[in-house]
Amino acid sequence: MIPALAWLIQDLLQVLATETLLVPDLFLLSLVAVAGRGQATPQSLLWGAFVGGLLWDARWTGLLGFSALLYVAALWFLLEFWNRIPHGGRSAPLLSLFALGLHLFAGLGHFLSWGDLEPVQRLFLNQQILGLPLALFAGWWGCRGETDE
Amino acid sequence: MSETESRKVRIQGVIAVILALLLLGGSAGTPFKAGLERIVLAVLDYPERPIRLLLDVIIGAGGWVEERATLLEAMATLREENLHLRRRVEEGKIPPLPTEKDEKALMARVLFRSPRAWWKEIRIDRGSRDGIRLGDPALSDGFLIGRVTQVEHGFSTVELLTSSGLLVPVVVDQTRDLGVVTGDEVGQVHLLYLPLDRRLEKGMSLSTALVSERVPPGLPVGFIADEEPDDGAFRPYRVRLGADLTRLYRLQIWLSGEDDQP
Incomplete structure (x- = not known):
């Protein structure tokens, strides 16, 4: 539910900011946070990432399967590593680091798909800068349960 | 796990x-x-939809607070341009634009531009419910950028001048030579079918010749950029479009209000 809402918010913000900036990847960050909290099964998160990516491609990129591939790869990577870490070692800074890295990975993937990179360099940098506090928030929120336990 | x-x-x-x-x-x-x-x-x-409306309000509000000096300067330029155009119409250098009562320009926003068809087409947020019909011309910054090739209830597809599928008859304003403008799908636009003995100068302007009932003659298209190697039959020229297609977020659809087909 949260990733679906994040997807819609990201879409609406992108409509609002079409001419000025690339909105941070709220959908991916929400998936990272939900994965961190363990609120959904890994399989449902993977397929959620796939569907969300596919819809994003249908709406924005036109390269059907591209964002789906990026999101699935990012989430798969997270699930593989995060679930190997003992509960005691799972911390907000660590999840934030994952969120930051994966946000950079997905952003870089989209950035490189533009072809002519020079005009979109600034957009990419702005997206990553704006994504920084959101990634920190995703890490904190995703690990809240771990700290409370 | x-x-x-x-x-x-x-x-x-x-x-x-x-x-x-x-x-x-x-x-x-x-x-x-x-x-x-x-x-x-x-x-x-x-x-x-509400977000797009909000965006229109924001952009509109931005326009209201624009400095008076900027607006006055723009008005002076337009007045001068208008006089110049009127003089050219009177001299018969360009045909007058039809001024039907129900003609109007409809603002539209680009909804989708596929990277795989970047220079071919765009999808816009206006459709048959807004009065758009097949063949209606699309303009940006006052210059022709393409034609509507597909109309749905709430959306339409505009084929761009950079598409190789769109052939637009044009006239060179300074020499009255007629040719056809078409794209190459990679961002370039060419003027074709000019005889070998015709020499055009860089910077000469192009406007539409009679394309169809829906595209009026005299719509500005762009300028001659440079000469290209001829193929023995005619001399092609590269065309610099008047509108910037790399920063295309909004455009205008020229609605004729007529019922005929393109």
Whole structure:
């Protein structure tokens, strides 16, 4: 539910900011946070990432399967590593680091798909800068349960 | 996560990646892709519409607070341009634009521009419900950029001048030579069918000749950029479009209000 809402918010913000900036990847960050909290099964998160990516491609990129591939790869990577870490070692800074890295990975993937990179360099940098506090928030929120336990 | 669950994740991860790769490699130009895009756009139209309206309000408000000096300067330029155009119409150098009562320009926003058809077409947020019809011309910054080639209830597709499928008859304003403008799908536009003995100067302006009932003659298109190697039959010229297609977010659709087909 949260990733679906994040997807819609990201879409609406992108409509609002079409001419000025690339909105941070709220959908991916929400998936990272939900994965961190363990609120959904890994399989449902993977397929959620796939569907969300596919819809994003249908709406924005036109390269059907591209964002789906990026999101699935990012989430798969997270699930593989995060679930190997003992509960005691799972911390907000660590999840934030994952969120930051994966946000950079997905952003870089989209950035490189533009072809002519020079005009979109600034957009990419702005997206990553704006994504920084959101990634920190995703890490904190995703690990809240771990700290409370 | 147990080892069994971990294996399940890996298997499903591999399936999802393969599926994404298959879609990426094989969905271009398929009815599935076009259908999915159409459905997603149609569904998202409802939540996005208020945002687009808000954006229009914000942009409109920005216009209100624009400095008076800027507006006055723009008005002076337009007045001068208007006088110049009127003089050229009176001299018979360009035909007058039809001024039907129901003619109007409709503002539209670019909804979707596929990277695979970047220089071919764009989808806009206006459709038959707004009065758009097949063949209506699309303009940006006062210059022709393409024609409507597909109309749905709430959306339309505009084929750009950079598309190789669009051939637009034009006239060179300074020499009255007639030719055809077409694109090459990679961002360039060329003027074709000029006889070898005709020499055009860089910077000469092009405007539409009579294209169809829907595209009036005299719409500015662009300027001659440079001469290209001839193929023995005619001399092509590269055309610099008047509108900037790399920063195309909004455009105008010229509605004629007539019922005829293009």
